[in-house]
Amino acid sequence: MASLTVGVAGGTGSGKTTLTRKLVERFPGKSSVVFHDSYYKAHDDLAYEERCLLNYDHPDAFDNDLMVEHLRRLAAGRPVECPVYDYSSYNRSDRTRRIEPAPIIVVEGILIYAAPEICELLDIKVFVDTDADVRILRRIKRDVVERGRTLESVERQYLTTVKPMHELYVEPSKRNADIIVPNGGHNLVALDMLINKVERAIG
Numbered sequence: 001m002a003s004l005t006v007g008v009a010g011g012t013g014s015g016k017t018t019l020t021r022k023l024v025e026r027f028p029g030k031s032s033v034v035f036h037d038s039y040y041k042a043h044d045d046l047a048y049e050e051r052c053l054l055n056y057d058h059p060d061a062f063d064n065d066l067m068v069e070h071l072r073r074l075a076a077g078r079p080v081e082c083p084v085y086d087y088s089s090y091n092r093s094d095r096t097r098r099i100e101p102a103p104i105i106v107v108e109g110i111l112i113y114a115a116p117e118i119c120e121l122l123d124i125k126v127f128v129d130t131d132a133d134v135r136i137l138r139r140i141k142r143d144v145v146e147r148g149r150t151l152e153s154v155e156r157q158y159l160t161t162v163k164p165m166h167e168l169y170v171e172p173s174k175r176n177a178d179i180i181v182p183n184g185g186h187n188l189v190a191l192d193m194l195i196n197k198v199e200r201a202i203g
């Protein structure tokens with residue numbers, strides 16, 4: 001099965017997951033999503049307190065070799081067992097999630113365009129561009145409510161790693177994108193254009 005691979009990148013809280021969800025909703029049964037976050041490296045060798053302090057916004061935090069292998073396998077029409085990442089323990093869990101091959105594979109993550117080996121596997125590269133103040137407000141809410149974090153830990157992490165790594169790696173990787181979408185999740189014009197493009201590509 002030939003598949004179309006669509007990248008959705010952008011800073012934390014930019015609206016990547018929202019855009020991805022709206023895109024795949026339009027192609028029921030025809031799409032699978034691969035999250036770069038699932039490929040955060042395992043750190044069973046470190047104590048919880050040490051894992052909390054790692055830099056999760058640097059390109060080296062990810063096991064790109066495994067992700068590339070999985071994307072190649074999906075493109076060849078074979079399913080993969082994707083790792084399940086656990087944000088509350090700051091580690092890869094011992095579970096996996098089966099991802100089926102599909103005509104449309106969406107690849108989502110903050111740093112996918114900072115990795116040339118991932119970029120070259122993507123047919124369409126979308127970058128969701130949202131102001132930093134909006135993104136941090138969304139992130140505080142999400143990390144406290146969904147990822148079991150304290151306000152203090154979100155603030156420390158944002159200032160020590162998330163913001164500097166965004167400026168150093170995520171923002172410059174935008175130039176590798178084909179399409180830049182302001183306010184991704186709710187930008188219906190951009191979403192319609194993307195859906196039309198995908199529809200035409202998969203025929």
Ligand SMILES: Nc1ncnc2c1ncn2[C@@H]1O[C@H](COP(=O)(O)OP(=O)(O)O)[C@@H](O)[C@H]1O
Binds near residue numbers: 010
């Ligand atoms: N355009 C938007 N306007 C308002 N809220 C949005 C918009 N896009 C996303 N959100 C909200 O912001 C939060 C983060 O969005 P999400 O798509 O999870 O971002 P990301 O995957 O880039 O971290 C979610 O609660 C989502 O509902």
Ligand SMILES: Nc1ccn([C@@H]2O[C@H](COP(=O)(O)O)[C@@H](O)[C@H]2O)c(=O)n1
Binds near residue numbers: 012037040091
């Ligand atoms: N243990 C971890 C691993 C990652 N993060 C943060 O997740 C962010 C990426 O996910 P988005 O949904 O926000 O795109 C990234 O900025 C990491 O800082 C974490 O907090 N803890």
